[in-house]
Amino acid sequence: MARYRGPKAKISRKFGEPIEGQSKALQKKNYPPGQHGRGRRKKQSEYAIQLAEKQKAKYIYGVLERQFAKMFGIASRKQGITGENLLQLLEARLDNTVFRLGIAPTRRGARQLVSHKHILVNGELVNIPSYTLKPGDIVSVRERSKSLEAITSSLAGRANRYSWLEWDNNSLSGKFVSVPVREDIPENIKEQLIVELYSK
Numbered sequence: 001m002a003r004y005r006g007p008k009a010k011i012s013r014k015f016g017e018p019i020e021g022q023s024k025a026l027q028k029k030n031y032p033p034g035q036h037g038r039g040r041r042k043k044q045s046e047y048a049i050q051l052a053e054k055q056k057a058k059y060i061y062g063v064l065e066r067q068f069a070k071m072f073g074i075a076s077r078k079q080g081i082t083g084e085n086l087l088q089l090l091e092a093r094l095d096n097t098v099f100r101l102g103i104a105p106t107r108r109g110a111r112q113l114v115s116h117k118h119i120l121v122n123g124e125l126v127n128i129p130s131y132t133l134k135p136g137d138i139v140s141v142r143e144r145s146k147s148l149e150a151i152t153s154s155l156a157g158r159a160n161r162y163s164w165l166e167w168d169n170n171s172l173s174g175k176f177v178s179v180p181v182r183e184d185i186p187e188n189i190k191e192q193l194i195v196e197l198y199s200k
Helices: 008-015 024-028 046-061 065-077 082-091 094-101 107-115 149-156 191-198
Strands: 119-121 138-141 165-168 173-176
Touching: 046 065, 046 191, 065 082, 065 191, 082 094, 082 191, 094 107, 094 119, 094 138, 094 165, 094 173, 107 149
Parallel strands: none
Antiparallel strands: 119 138, 138 173, 165 173
16 A cells, blocks of 8 residues: 655644654754755735645555545534544544554554564454544454563553553553544644535
8 A cells, every 4th residue: 555655844833733753854844845845935815825724634544535525425414513524533543542542652653564474453353554443442462462562662651641442451451432522633624624624
């Protein structure tokens, strides 16, 4: 499956936020990347602002264009607020939940753990990072993978910060208790701008 493999610091500098985790480059060069990064003072159009917000959401969750558009279509057909539905679908992805539970330190790392068959959902092996979890699903670490250094070091620094997830340290498993409400999702995304962009 294709995914973004380019420089992480450039993405963080582009949006002025630590998209792929904390970066020294963001502090040293707090202006956009590229030849004209320093001199870019032009006022952005409404479309450019909306597009940037969509791109930011895609990079945060590690989703490509076609997949993101498909998720927006599902969100728009669901009852409720489309922007909130979209973020809830992104949060319910298996790779994102593995990251939120603290099994992996980054979403990229979580995606790799899922792809390499280290993660179980309700006792069954699932190696699809985009797998959508439902309330009540149990996400756990495969028995023979529990001693992996990447997992143990990540769990050593974890903190149970998310109200929609429960973690059992003894069995190294977490429960997707419920779909998170917008107020609980910590990502700095203006989802209404994304809805406006797709509504054009």
